[in-house]
Amino acid sequence: MTEPAATSVAEELRAIVGDRFVLERDAVLLAYQSDGLPGYHKRPSLAVFPGSRDETIEVVRLLATTGTSFVPRGAGTGLSGGALADDVVLLGLHRLKAVLDVDIARMRATVEPGVVNAALNKRLARHGVFYAPDPSSEAACTIGGNVAENAGGPHCLKYGVTLNHILAATVLLPDGEVMEIGDRDGGMAGYDLLGAFIGSEGCFGVALDITVRLTRRPAAVRTALADFAHVADATRATSAIIASGVVPAALEFMDNGTIRVVEESIFAAGYPIDAAAILLIEVDGSEESSDAEMEVVRSLCMESGARTVRVATNEAERMRLWQGRKKAFGAMGRLAPNLVVQDAVIPRTQLTDILAQIHAIGDSHGLTVCNVFHAGDGNLHPNISYDAGDPDQVERVHDAMSAIMQACITAGGSITGEHGVGLDKLPYMTKLFDEPTLAAMCDLRNAFDPDHRSNPGKVVPVHSCREWLAAPAARAPARRATDAR
Amino acid sequence: MHGDTEVAAAIREAGAAGIPLRIVGRGTWLNAGASVAAETTLSLRDDAGIRAYAPDDLTVTARAGTTLRELTETLARRDQWVALDPEGDPDGTLGATVATCSYGAAAALFGTPRDQVLGMTVVLGNGDIIRPGGKVVKNVAGFDLIRLMIGAWGTLGVITEITLRVRSRAMRGDSIAHMRRQMPASHGYREPVIVNAKISNALRQRFDPFGILNPGIMRDVE
Numbered sequence A: 001m002t003e004p005a006a007t008s009v010a011e012e013l014r015a016i017v018g019d020r021f022v023l024e025r026d027a028v029l030l031a032y033q034s035d036g037l038p039g040y041h042k043r044p045s046l047a048v049f050p051g052s053r054d055e056t057i058e059v060v061r062l063l064a065t066t067g068t069s070f071v072p073r074g075a076g077t078g079l080s081g082g083a084l085a086d087d088v089v090l091l092g093l094h095r096l097k098a099v100l101d102v103d104i105a106r107m108r109a110t111v112e113p114g115v116v117n118a119a120l121n122k123r124l125a126r127h128g129v130f131y132a133p134d135p136s137s138e139a140a141c142t143i144g145g146n147v148a149e150n151a152g153g154p155h156c157l158k159y160g161v162t163l164n165h166i167l168a169a170t171v172l173l174p175d176g177e178v179m180e181i182g183d184r185d186g187g188m189a190g191y192d193l194l195g196a197f198i199g200s201e202g203c204f205g206v207a208l209d210i211t212v213r214l215t216r217r218p219a220a221v222r223t224a225l226a227d228f229a230h231v232a233d234a235t236r237a238t239s240a241i242i243a244s245g246v247v248p249a250a251l252e253f254m255d256n257g258t259i260r261v262v263e264e265s266i267f268a269a270g271y272p273i274d275a276a277a278i279l280l281i282e283v284d285g286s287e288e289s290s291d292a293e294m295e296v297v298r299s300l301c302m303e304s305g306a307r308t309v310r311v312a313t314n315e316a317e318r319m320r321l322w323q324g325r326k327k328a329f330g331a332m333g334r335l336a337p338n339l340v341v342q343d344a345v346i347p348r349t350q351l352t353d354i355l356a357q358i359h360a361i362g363d364s365h366g367l368t369v370c371n372v373f374h375a376g377d378g379n380l381h382p383n384i385s386y387d388a389g390d391p392d393q394v395e396r397v398h399d400a401m402s403a404i405m406q407a408c409i410t411a412g413g414s415i416t417g418e419h420g421v422g423l424d425k426l427p428y429m430t431k432l433f434d435e436p437t438l439a440a441m442c443d444l445r446n447a448f449d450p451d452h453r454s455n456p457g458k459v460v461p462v463h464s465c466r467e468w469l470a471a472p473a474a475r476a477p478a479r480r481a482t483d484a485r
Numbered sequence B: 001m002h003g004d005t006e007v008a009a010a011i012r013e014a015g016a017a018g019i020p021l022r023i024v025g026r027g028t029w030l031n032a033g034a035s036v037a038a039e040t041t042l043s044l045r046d047d048a049g050i051r052a053y054a055p056d057d058l059t060v061t062a063r064a065g066t067t068l069r070e071l072t073e074t075l076a077r078r079d080q081w082v083a084l085d086p087e088g089d090p091d092g093t094l095g096a097t098v099a100t101c102s103y104g105a106a107a108a109l110f111g112t113p114r115d116q117v118l119g120m121t122v123v124l125g126n127g128d129i130i131r132p133g134g135k136v137v138k139n140v141a142g143f144d145l146i147r148l149m150i151g152a153w154g155t156l157g158v159i160t161e162i163t164l165r166v167r168s169r170a171m172r173g174d175s176i177a178h179m180r181r182q183m184p185a186s187h188g189y190r191e192p193v194i195v196n197a198k199i200s201n202a203l204r205q206r207f208d209p210f211g212i213l214n215p216g217i218m219r220d221v222e
């Protein structure tokens, strides 16, 4: 049945957002074929970039009436392939970047999803408050993406992750309905749909605005670099600090491989290149508590075998210590054309053992694994630089990463602490969770997105979705935007 | 009731027979929420005890019927605590505290139960036993069934086991004073009402297909 003047979805989208903001040509779509994780390339059927909340609602309603699937995307810095659109519509939200309200008296701010994390904090700085979750990608990633991934960051050890800092959100459901969840005033009523939405990786719909909790800046901050000749001494110091009751604002670990890469890059931070490992430790609070806690940290590091503990004496020195950490992934990018940043969590007492295992796995696969991670939470980031053009290397990297993930699962850990499951970690979900648990996750998704049109095929393997599998005939096949209506 | 399989069997049986269940911890707060339309009680009182405590990892796992008193006393021996201090009887259970998301003064600095729970075992209305989360302090693997169950007042599943974040009592107050958050009240719980009816009812249908888990306890407002 061919209708004479079929209007394509693309044409209707153009009518909503304007010609410039619908992309269809291969050459321009290339930029959206990956996110922060190399190795995956998926071509969207087209990309659409609404410029306002109303346009976004219109776009999603159109996609709903045509049964078209879509993938919300913020800045595309995600590290699990979550924002990849495989022949479906890519819905870019970075143009929605208004800070709608800053309410210092009530310690909250409401932002559109495309607001960049660091831009919000820049805006807040003069009020002496901040939005606490600080992914290392803060200069680029969006609050919408942070909410979707339940992002963490170095300072989440003390301050908590995104979940702990979101008060409310307006969500655009995949069927086009707009829904308020949570409570700007901090009240709690009904099922915690906000809690369920945070970390839903774009599968429950689109966050149209987000109200975040603000935190007062501490009066004092102390940052120290502890230098260790043995990895095991650094992990022992980590355990000792955690056990002592001091909760550092951040407790970050970098191994020799990472230190060298950073020091050879333009982000050189003055790290000792002969150290087997360093810890970057920050405490904050009042002047007195910070001095007292730093003294505890210093002596625990020295007792654990640190060669030196150097406390930054001024802000410039402190920022320089942090710069090396925050730019470590970027620096690793210099080693080889591609870098895979892995993310896993283990109980903190297992650090020494797991790092030895990771080292051995790297050796047996002929690969160098660089470790830079949030040691205080046991949140590992083993990274491997490689050349994606070399199939043998690609296979070895893949095998090594699988072995590392399996080791973390065996140690009682998790397959992701902050980067999400996305596409990359789907195969590990069945190793971590049994079938009833995965089926329940599908049921949760089905309440928000019964047709699986929002970010299809991510987070939970489709074969784990009983209800979804039970009635395939009942569903119209999801359409592609290029299909004529 | 004792153990996941026994709870699951009881729920499956009730589901098959269409018998509504009132889910109860130690019954210290039975007038909470709207009145439950059920004659039969499923009590978790005897399903108690600490299953795993890793002081150096700062995590503890306990059965739902464990009293807050027992939890507090066990952790205090290592100078540790969990940030759960709801109003009411210290012999109230951990399961009920989490199921109602009840909080006290500690919430202003440490958050409510929703910010403390790392993992759970839950028996759903269809008798499935699920284990979302884990025993690590940071975890984003999969959709967040844990937050869904916290404060759901037993209507989406019966929580049988909970893993919590543990804190040291030696932590200095003046290092966290600036983190104090505005709370609507000094103590409270998640209101048992149905808001966002479309999604909430879809969840109820999926997680309690026979309508047997604490029916009536959630007020309808929409």
Ligand SMILES: Cc1cc2nc3c(=O)[nH]c(=O)nc-3n(C[C@H](O)[C@H](O)[C@H](O)COP(=O)(O)OP(=O)(O)OC[C@H]3O[C@@H](n4cnc5c(N)ncnc54)[C@H](O)[C@@H]3O)c2cc1C
Pocket: A035, A036, A071, A072, A073, A074, A075, A076, A077, A078, A079, A082, A083, A093, A113, A114, A134, A135, A136, A137, A140, A141, A142, A143, A144, A145, A146, A147, A148, A149, A150, A151, A152, A153, A154, A201, A202, A203, A205, A206, A207, A208, A329, A330, A418, A419, A455
């Ligand atoms: C160098 C580097 C360092 C990093 N460091 C950290 C770190 O320390 N901690 C950490 O947690 N992560 C880190 N990341 C990962 C990444 O930055 C975070 O996951 C971030 O939250 C993603 O934000 P984004 O805007 O780029 O989202 P995208 O990559 O565009 O999207 C990520 C997911 O969010 C969904 N999404 C985006 N916007 C919305 C919306 N408005 N509504 C619904 N769903 C949406 C997408 O569908 C996708 O599933 C790092 C990445 C890089 C490249």
